[in-house]
Amino acid sequence: MKRMFFGYSVVVLLIILAIHGSVANDKVMSNEVAIDNFSFRPDKLTVPVGATVTWINRDDVPHTVVSTDKKTIVSPALNTDEKFSYTFTTAGTNDYFCSVHPHMKGTIIVQ
Numbered sequence: 001m002k003r004m005f006f007g008y009s010v011v012v013l014l015i016i017l018a019i020h021g022s023v024a025n026d027k028v029m030s031n032e033v034a035i036d037n038f039s040f041r042p043d044k045l046t047v048p049v050g051a052t053v054t055w056i057n058r059d060d061v062p063h064t065v066v067s068t069d070k071k072t073i074v075s076p077a078l079n080t081d082e083k084f085s086y087t088f089t090t091a092g093t094n095d096y097f098c099s100v101h102p103h104m105k106g107t108i109i110v111q
């Protein structure tokens, strides 16, 4: 009987940890895109409406973040370790690139 109770407690504890873990993961959900080695990482990121995405330049050359319409998102040139943030208020697919190196492309999907 004692052993069974112990087993039950372990199961409850595991469930509590599982729930707590998933909540914690949601809270630390990072909307960060690193610019590294001439690429956006991740190059595709899905975020909820209202999310702020922050790009950080980990390269030793300047990069920019510019949406393909060249109006919605236009960052200044980001030097090493500089950040740029943009808040997405409407759902949709946002393609962007680096205006200094147009082959660098990324997508933020807002849903």
Ligand SMILES: [Cu+2]
Residues within 6 Å of the ligand: 038, 062, 063, 064, 098, 099, 100, 101, 104
């Ligand atoms: Cu660049």
